[in-house]
Amino acid sequence: MSVILVTGGAGYIGSHVVRQLSEAGHEVVVYDNLSTGSADALVHGERLVVGDLSNPDAIRQVLKDTGAKSVLHFAAAIIAPESVTLPLKYYSNNTRNTLNLLQACVEHGVERFIFSSTAAVYGLPEGGAASEVSRTAPINPYGTSKLMSEWMLRDAAFAHGFSYVALRYFNVAGADPQARMGQRTPEATHLIKVACQAALGARDGVSIFGTDYDTPDGTGIRDYIHIEDLASAHLFALRYLERGGASDVINVGYGKGSSVREVIKVVKDVSGVDFKVNEAPRRPGDPDSLIAVADKIRTVLGWTPSYNDLHTIVADAWRWEQKLWQSR
Numbered sequence: 001m002s003v004i005l006v007t008g009g010a011g012y013i014g015s016h017v018v019r020q021l022s023e024a025g026h027e028v029v030v031y032d033n034l035s036t037g038s039a040d041a042l043v044h045g046e047r048l049v050v051g052d053l054s055n056p057d058a059i060r061q062v063l064k065d066t067g068a069k070s071v072l073h074f075a076a077a078i079i080a081p082e083s084v085t086l087p088l089k090y091y092s093n094n095t096r097n098t099l100n101l102l103q104a105c106v107e108h109g110v111e112r113f114i115f116s117s118t119a120a121v122y123g124l125p126e127g128g129a130a131s132e133v134s135r136t137a138p139i140n141p142y143g144t145s146k147l148m149s150e151w152m153l154r155d156a157a158f159a160h161g162f163s164y165v166a167l168r169y170f171n172v173a174g175a176d177p178q179a180r181m182g183q184r185t186p187e188a189t190h191l192i193k194v195a196c197q198a199a200l201g202a203r204d205g206v207s208i209f210g211t212d213y214d215t216p217d218g219t220g221i222r223d224y225i226h227i228e229d230l231a232s233a234h235l236f237a238l239r240y241l242e243r244g245g246a247s248d249v250i251n252v253g254y255g256k257g258s259s260v261r262e263v264i265k266v267v268k269d270v271s272g273v274d275f276k277v278n279e280a281p282r283r284p285g286d287p288d289s290l291i292a293v294a295d296k297i298r299t300v301l302g303w304t305p306s307y308n309d310l311h312t313i314v315a316d317a318w319r320w321e322q323k324l325w326q327s328r
């Protein structure tokens with residue numbers, strides 16, 4: 001079995017995938033600049049090469065040294081609202097750096113590529129749910145930067161004869177059920193993390209961004225998926241490509257939505273803390289509702305989820321957040 005190169009493998013999602021790959025017997029090398037990731041997240045002592053995707057020579061070197069034939073590409077800037085104010089950061093770190101990586105992969109004969117895409121490519125899907133054939137019309141530069149990367153990947157794979165899966169994640173949340181790893185960035189903006197921090201007293205409370213959306217309780221609806229299930233989708237995608245599966249774009253979600261108010265209620269129930277909640281204006285670039293049509297991942301990859309329950313997602317996020325807080 002050849003080495004698997006994982007960019008951004010020291011980050012929140014990448015580190016869960018790296019752990020699952022190691023536990024499945026794969027040899028993994030992580031390439032990460034540690035801008036938001038942490039070497040501590042590599043719990044099985046996987047090799048870490050500290051480097052930046054803006055450096056094409058360093059990428060070529062790591063591909064040459066490892067001889068990797070499979071690449072999983074997580075490294076990116078990920079905050080949708082920030083991308084509205086700092087678009088060029090997103091086109092540079094997400095689009096241009098993906099181009100650097102693809103160029104090096106082509107030169108080194110990489111055979112399989114798995115890309116972290118996002119539901120943000122859909123923008124405002126009709127009826128609030130998106131399937132892989134829904135129109136892509138991102139409403140923030142983050143989504144656009146990822147869609148441009150998907151296009152480069154599609155065209156490069158066609159021209160140069162490698163295969164890929166672009167996984168469009170919906171809202172990834174929760175943590176390793178054993179609390180070995182989770183979302184570490186203290187300034188994270190994701191709702192479940194923010195609400196857990198509020199329950200711990202690490203934040204004053206939670207702001208609900210918009211209560212006038214076209215949804216039953218007026219707050220935004222998202223399809224929250226447990227990080228363990230999201231991570232396992234990558235192992236299914238890799239096996240699919242290793243068996244000769246054709247390149248494809250696949251949603252990763254559960255196909256059901258929860259509102260901001262519902263999430264906050266579950267965090268209060270799980271933590272037992274009645275933290276402060278205030279109603280604030282809409283955040284720029286936020287759609288009303290974003291839910292996956294999630295049939296394809298089951299039929300094409302044979303993936304099935306094991307943690308499909310908001311209470312479980314929040315309980316695992318809460319356990320991790322407490323651990324992080326205690327280790328300050």
Ligand SMILES: NC(=O)c1ccc[n+]([C@@H]2O[C@H](COP(=O)([O-])OP(=O)(O)OC[C@H]3O[C@@H](n4cnc5c(N)ncnc54)[C@H](O)[C@@H]3O)[C@@H](O)[C@H]2O)c1
Nearest residue numbers: 008010011012013033034035036037052053075076169172
């Ligand atoms: N978290 C979500 O809800 C979500 C949803 C959809 C898609 N995604 C995608 O999943 C991927 C991983 O996201 P995450 O939540 O784990 O974020 P993260 O910030 O925890 O991880 C990103 C990792 O990439 C590294 N990195 C960033 N820029 C780099 C560069 N130029 N060179 C080398 N390393 C670099 C960081 O140090 C970090 O370890 C991203 O591509 C993101 O767009 C995330």
Ligand SMILES: O=c1ccn([C@@H]2O[C@H](COP(=O)(O)OP(=O)(O)O[C@H]3O[C@H](CO)[C@H](O)[C@H](O)[C@H]3O)[C@@H](O)[C@H]2O)c(=O)[nH]1
Nearest residue numbers: 078118119120170171189190191194207208209220260286
């Ligand atoms: O403090 C907060 C944080 C969030 N929200 C609301 O909670 C929902 C979820 O927001 P998150 O910030 O948790 O996640 P996003 O939906 O903005 O974005 C996430 O999921 C997207 C795909 O659905 C992208 O992939 C993106 O990278 C990832 O951050 C939204 O309605 C948002 O307005 C609040 O009300 N208060």
